[in-house]
Structure formats: structure tokens, C-alpha cells
Amino acid sequence: MNQYLNRLQNDEIRFIDGSTLGPSFEAKQSFALDDTLCTKIGRLESPPTIRTWVHHNTIVLGIQDTRLPNLVNGVNYLNSQGYKAIVRNSGGLAVVLDEGVLNISLIFPEAEHKLQINDGYEMMYALIQDMFKDLTDKIVAKEIVGSYCPGDFDLSINGKKFAGISQRRIRKGVAVQIYLCINESGSKRASIVKDFYEIAINNQETSFNYPTILPNTMASLSELLSAEITVTDTMKRLLQSLIKLTPKLTPNSLFGDEIDLYNYHLQRMIDRNSEISSMQEC
Template sequence: MSELLKQTEWRFIDQSGINPHFHALQSFAIDDTLCRSVGGRYSPPTVRAWVHSPTLVLGIQDTKLPDLQAGLHFLREKGYEGLVRNSGGLAVALDEGVLNLSLIFPDTEKGIDINRGYDAMWDLIQRMFADFDCEIKAGEIAGSYCPGSYDLSIDGRKFAGISQRRIRKAVAVQIYLCVTGSGQARAELVKEFYEHAQYQESLKFIFPEIQTKVMASLSELLGVAFSIQAVMQRFLQVMKEKCDTLSVSQLRDTELDWFHEYYERMMERNDKILTYREP
């Protein structure tokens, strides 16, 4: 197992239950808060699980789409909310069938090599599904949404993507896992968003040519009707095996002040970028 996963203590924050009042902007503010806490040694290494109602999370590059407002209008018609995260990458679809996990480590004096963070998450997912006769590969899946070198796939179909954020002497490794539902339907949503936002007219940035059939959920790939909680049980089993203490927690004390600071910052950024203004 990855050495990064072997910690004396893991702090666990569980936000995997469906809560219509839990906004995805809060999630990104929480992870930044935890980076500050873990990087400052106020908190032990922390893992967080989170699920959101239908949301298309945009990367900074997506805000440069030629007709972003038309894309956002399309999302609203489909019952999705659009927001911009505080990191790079491209659009990712979240809904009640997508489980997100964040692993937050303190950075070392020499620094954690970027691939070690990715490999730790890949190792975790492999171990969570080790009882299945399948190979979970890491590598870019052409035609997927938000393609990257650590796309996770089975038989050439992507079910997860990993990203990293490094701030405040900490590393947050984040993954979205398409657990249930149709991966192809999620890809179709993202594809249509880009089409409405006129991605082909962009002269400065290249956006993905999405091929919907390369996306799938774990339930589709493994032939098992997984629930989010069933996958959570697999996750907790792996984590408990490799640490002395897994302590359940929420944000506390000074962290709550930090959270409000980061959340306000996220809201201000989104209001500035996404609010329609007359030319």
C-alpha cells in the first residue's frame, strides 16, 4: 500500500449523505480549510467523503468558453447548477450517484511528489474493489470529460478522475467516483453543455471532444447495483486496516472561522464569474 495511506491516525469527515442544503461551493471551502488545518499541524491527516445534488463543477478554463451563459442556462433547464471550483481542470458532473473522496496530507519539508499523491488515491480505489476480477488502470481516457493522466478506468471506460490541490503546506488529493447511474448520460450532459457554450468557437483554449461511450459507472462496469453507502463501507474497511485510529469528526473551533473565510471567497469568485451582466 502507498506509504501516504499508512498514518497513525486518520481524521474522518463524513458528508456522504444527501443534504439538499449542502452546497458544492461549501465542499471546496471545506477542503481548503482542512489543508490549512492539516498543513499547520492543527489536525491529523484527514479524509472526507462527500456527495452533492446535481451540479456541474467547472474548472477555471471553462469560464473562458465563448458563450458560458448559454451553457449555464442549459444546465438550469436540466436541473443542474453550475459553479466554478478554485483549481484547474475542466467540467465534472456531480449528482447523488457520484461519491467524492478527499485525502489531505501534510506536505513534507522536501515536498510530496505529485505522482505519490495520485498513486495513493489509485491504490486506495484498487484495494476497495480488490475482490472483483478486474484491472483498474490509471491513464488518460481520450473522449472523456475532464481528461487527465490519472483517469481511472476498467476495460477502457472511465469511472473516476483524480485531481490535486496544494496550499498551506498541505496536499488535497480528490477523486470523483461514478458509483451508480449512467456514465454515458453524465457525459452527454457535459457534451451538450460545451455545445451550448460554443466550445468549438474558442480560439485560445482547447476543450474535449467528448465521446459519451467511454464513460461508465462502477455499477455498470462491475455488474453490481452499488449504493453510495456500500462503497463507503469498502472505503472504511481499507482505511481501518491501515491506521491505528480512525476518528470521526467535523470542523471545529478555529476551523469554522477559516471555513467562513474560504466560503465567502468562493462565493465572491463565483458571483463575479457566473452572474450575467448586460454588455
């Protein structure tokens, strides 16, 4: 077994599934959940947790995106295309979430796993390779220039990106997060973000170098593998991989004082998004 998959092994892993909660489940809630879990798990007060989540027609912006010179016009464009915008509580840049995008969070204590920064990325990369090993051995981790939210651990097949991995650390807790474009058009998603940046920058000088997006650098797994893959299929693959790694995979939700901490983090996300929320009420 891959050395990084070995590091995922644990006596017990809690599994929280948010992949079927529907459009009323908002991305602000997901980021509040991960911060709650990251805090409690970092304190060794909660078990390591793997969480899945799907959100409908949402563009998740990074902190740098809030400094775009014509952000209001960019957000108005997203709204006109049927997307709502939120700002996450970490770095990175704009990504698209919809019904064909599955997100997975691996949340572990830093001390227990002695995770270096790249170890978290490698763990997620190894997990995705294991999930789809019967379909392909061509998944590569490297930056795909021209994609949205580019990074060293973009996942691609034949040079086309289908996933991006990020990492958040809070008080000795580590949350490794991935978005997986499972089906529908990857290039169409990229075109939405491309147009957003063009409108929000509007040919003005910026202190930050925003990506020049080339839509044909992105695709979904279904497109890349010429197969009808669904979020439900991918969930089954994830569970099959996890069952090999732990003798006790426990479906559960928040419990005890996690709920109070979640409400605190949710309010922080609501406050963080107050300005961008007001843009979308106009």
C-alpha cells in the same frame, strides 16, 4: 501492502463524512472545507483528514471553463437540464456531481509525507484498487481520450472511465480529490457535458483546446462490474480499507479556529461564483 497505501498509514486520521447531507449541502461548501483543512493540516495544526462528499445535480466548472465564449448559454442549458453550475477554486474542467457520484478527499501535510506530485495520485489510485479488489483487478490509471476532464490519472475498466483524480496544494498541505461514478449512466452524464461544451463554444475559435467528449468512453462502476453498487456500499468499502491503515480512525467535524477559517474560504468561493451565480438568476 501496496507501497502507496503504506504512505497513508498514520497514528490518527480524522474522518469527516458529508455523503448524506442532502441537496442543501452545496459544492461551494466542499471546496471551502478542503481549502480550510489543507491550510491547517499543512501547518501541522490539524490531523490528517479523509473527507467524503456527495452533491446533488451540480456541474463543477474549472477556471478554463469560465473563458468559454458563450458561457451564459451553456449555463442556461445546464439549468434547463436540472443542474446548477459552480466554479471550483482550482484547475481542471467540467465534471458532473449527483447522488450517484461519491467524492473522496485525502488531506495530508506535504512535509510529513514528502509527497511528490504523482505520489498523491498513486495513493488515491491504490486506495480505490484496494476498496474494490474483491470485484475486479482491472482498474487502470491512464488518460481516457473523449472523457470529460481528462487526465493522466483517469481510472477506467476496459477503456471506460468511471473516476478522475485531481490534486490541490496550499501552504504545504495536499488535498487529493477523486470523483467516483458509482451508479446510474456514465454516458448520460458525459452527454450533458458534451452538449454544454457545444453550446458554450458555439463553433467559435478558442485559445484553449476544450475536450471533444465521446459519451461512450464513460460508465459507472455498477455498469462496468454488472453489479448493483451504491454510495452506501462504497462508503463501507472505504471504511474497511481505512481501518486496515490506521489504528485510530476518528469520526469528527471541524473544530476550534478551523470554523473561522472555513467561513473565510466559503466567502471566497461565494465571491468567486458571483458572476456565474448571477447568470443562473436570470
